[in-house]
Amino acid sequence: MTAAFGKDLLGLESLTGDQIRLILDTAEPFKEISERAIKKVPALRGSTIVNLFFENSTRTRISFEFAEKRLSADTVNVSAAGSSVSKGETLVDTARNLEAMRIDMVVIRHSASGAAQFLAERIQSNVINAGDGTHEHPTQGLLDILTLRDRFGDLKGRRVCICGDILHSRVARSNIWGLTKLGAEVAVCGPRSLLPNAIDELGVRIFDRIEEAIEWAEALNVLRLQFERMTAGYIPSAREYNRVFGISRERLDRAKRDVLILHPGPMNRGVEIDSDVADGPHSVILDQVTNGVAVRMAVLYLLAGGKPELAEAAKGGSARGRESGDRE
Amino acid sequence: MTTKTTTVLDARAVERTLKRMSVEIVELNRGTDNLIIVGIQRRGVQLADRLVRMIEGGEGVTVPQGSLDITLYRDDLQTVGPRPVVGPTYLPWELDGKHIVIVDDVLYTGRTVRAALDELADFGRPAAISLAVLIDRGGRELPIHADVIGKKIDVGQGERVDVLVAEVDERTEVVIVPKSAA
Numbered sequence: 001m002t003a004a005f006g007k008d009l010l011g012l013e014s015l016t017g018d019q020i021r022l023i024l025d026t027a028e029p030f031k032e033i034s035e036r037a038i039k040k041v042p043a044l045r046g047s048t049i050v051n052l053f054f055e056n057s058t059r060t061r062i063s064f065e066f067a068e069k070r071l072s073a074d075t076v077n078v079s080a081a082g083s084s085v086s087k088g089e090t091l092v093d094t095a096r097n098l099e100a101m102r103i104d105m106v107v108i109r110h111s112a113s114g115a116a117q118f119l120a121e122r123i124q125s126n127v128i129n130a131g132d133g134t135h136e137h138p139t140q141g142l143l144d145i146l147t148l149r150d151r152f153g154d155l156k157g158r159r160v161c162i163c164g165d166i167l168h169s170r171v172a173r174s175n176i177w178g179l180t181k182l183g184a185e186v187a188v189c190g191p192r193s194l195l196p197n198a199i200d201e202l203g204v205r206i207f208d209r210i211e212e213a214i215e216w217a218e219a220l221n222v223l224r225l226q227f228e229r230m231t232a233g234y235i236p237s238a239r240e241y242n243r244v245f246g247i248s249r250e251r252l253d254r255a256k257r258d259v260l261i262l263h264p265g266p267m268n269r270g271v272e273i274d275s276d277v278a279d280g281p282h283s284v285i286l287d288q289v290t291n292g293v294a295v296r297m298a299v300l301y302l303l304a305g306g307k308p309e310l311a312e313a314a315k316g317g318s319a320r321g322r323e324s325g326d327r328e
Numbered sequence: 329m330t331t332k333t334t335t336v337l338d339a340r341a342v343e344r345t346l347k348r349m350s351v352e353i354v355e356l357n358r359g360t361d362n363l364i365i366v367g368i369q370r371r372g373v374q375l376a377d378r379l380v381r382m383i384e385g386g387e388g389v390t391v392p393q394g395s396l397d398i399t400l401y402r403d404d405l406q407t408v409g410p411r412p413v414v415g416p417t418y419l420p421w422e423l424d425g426k427h428i429v430i431v432d433d434v435l436y437t438g439r440t441v442r443a444a445l446d447e448l449a450d451f452g453r454p455a456a457i458s459l460a461v462l463i464d465r466g467g468r469e470l471p472i473h474a475d476v477i478g479k480k481i482d483v484g485q486g487e488r489v490d491v492l493v494a495e496v497d498e499r500t501e502v503v504i505v506p507k508s509a510a
Contacts (some may be wrong), residue, residue, distance in 0.1 A: 029416055029417070
C-alpha cells in the first residue's frame with residue numbers, strides 16, 4: 001500500500017481529479033484542528049521533515065511549518081543563505097547529507113523549474129514541491145481550489161479567471177491543472193507579453209481586456225507581478241499596468257454579479273489589485289491563508305502513511321487492532 | 329471458522345439493548361448533570377445520538393452530545409496507511425469537571441479507546457471518562473474495560489463484528505462475518 005498519490009507531491013499535472021478531491025476532502029477536518037485550544041494531533045509524531053528553501057518565502061514556509069508542527073512532526077528549516085549551499089554545495093549533495101541524518105520528508109522551494117522532481121528521483125524521502133521556478137506550486141493550487149470549493153461547492157462548470165503575470169507564475173500553472181481536472185472553466189487575462197506561448201493548449205480561454213474577464217468570471221485569482229523574475233521590459237510601468245489590468249472597485253462594480261477575489265500573496269497593493277478590493281467583502285485572500293495550513297496538513301498526512309514494507313511486517317505480526325473489523 | 333454471516337442482534341434487539349444502556353449511563357452518572365455523551369466516528373456517533381434521545385425520553389433532559397474522530401491519534405498510520413477521509417471532531421464545550429461517556433460500536437483490542445482518551449486529554453481535563461459499547465467482543469491488547477456494555481460475545485480472530493446502523497447502512501443489526509468475506 002503506497003500513499004494515495006505516490007511518494008511525492010511534485011505538481012497537480014500528474015494527479016487525477018479523484019486524487020485532488022481526496023486531498024481536499026482530507027483537508028476538511030484538518031481545518032478544525034487549527035481552531036482548537038491545543039492545535040496539535042499526534043499523527044506524524046516521530047517524523048522528521050526538512051524545509052529546504054532556496055528562495056525567499058514567508059507565507060509558504062511558515063504555513064508548511066505550522067502544518068508540520070500541528071501534526072507533531074519534528075522540523076528543521078534550511079535556507080540557502082547561511083547554509084553550505086552558499087559555499088557551492090549542489091542540491092543533491094545537500095539533500096543526501098540531510099538524508100544521512102535520517103529524515104522522512106523534504107519540502108523544497110527552488111528557483112529552478114524541475115528542482116523538486118530532480119530531487120525526488122534521487123532521494124528516498126518524500127518530496128513536496130513548495131514552488132519550483134515557473135513550473136508548479138501544487139499546495140498553493142490546492143489551497144486556492146479548496147477556497148473556491150468552500151464558496152462554490154462543486155467546481156464543475158464554475159468560471160475562474162487567473163489574472164496578471166501568467167508567464168512567471170507557477171501558481172497559475174498549478175491552478176490551471178487542478179481546476180480543469182475538477183471540471184472548472186479556466187481563463188487567463190493579462191498583457192500578451194506576460195502570457196506564455198501556447199497557453200491555450202492547456203485548455204484555457206484568453207481575455208485581453210480585464211473588463212471582459214470580470215464580466216465572464218465568477219472568481220478572479222489575481223497574481224502578483226513578479227518584478228524579480230522580469231529580466232526584460234515586459235510592461236511599460238507598474239502604474240500603467242494598474243491602469244489597464246488592475247483590479248479596482250470601479251471595474252468590479254460594473255460587473256453583473258459579485259466576483260470572488262483570490263490572491264496568492266504577497267500583494268502589490270495599487271499595482272495588480274487595489275486596497276479596497278483586497279480588503280473588500282468579496283475577498284477571500286485571508287481564507288486562502290487559513291486553508292493553506294489545512295491543505296498542507298492533508299498532503300503531509302497522506303504522504304506519511306502507508307510505507308509498504310511496514311504494512312507487510314504488520315500483516316505478519318499480531319492483530320493490528322482495528323476495532324470493529326476492516327470496514328474502511 | 330464460520331463461513332456465513334450470523335446475526336447477533338436484530339434492529340429491535342439493538343433498540344432494546346440501547347434502551348437499557350441509556351438507563352445504565354444515567355445510573356452511572358447519578359443523573360444527567362455534567363454528563364456529556366461523545367460518539368466515536370463513525371458508528372459510535374449514531375449510537376450516541378440514539379442514546380441521547382433515549383435519555384431525553386426517560387429523563388426529559390437533552391444531554392450535550394459530541395463526536396470524536398480518532399484517526400489522527402491512531403498508532404498505525406505508518407503500517408496501515410492514512411484513512412481516506414477523516415471525520416469531524418465536535419467538542420464545543422469546556423470538558424473540565426465533566427463526566428464524559430465515550431460511545432463506540434465494538435470494543436475489541438482497546439486501541440481506538442486508547443486513542444480517544446489521548447484526544448480527549450487534548451481538549452481538557454474531565455472529572456471522569458467512562459466507556460459505553462454496544463458489543464464487547466473480547467481480545468483486548470490494552471488494559472481497557474467498558475463501564476456499560478450492550479452485549480458480550482466471543483468472536484474468533486478470523487471473524488469480524490459489524491454493527492450496522494440505519495442512518496449509515498440502511499438497516500440496523502449486529503452481525504458476525506468471516507474475515508475472508510470482507
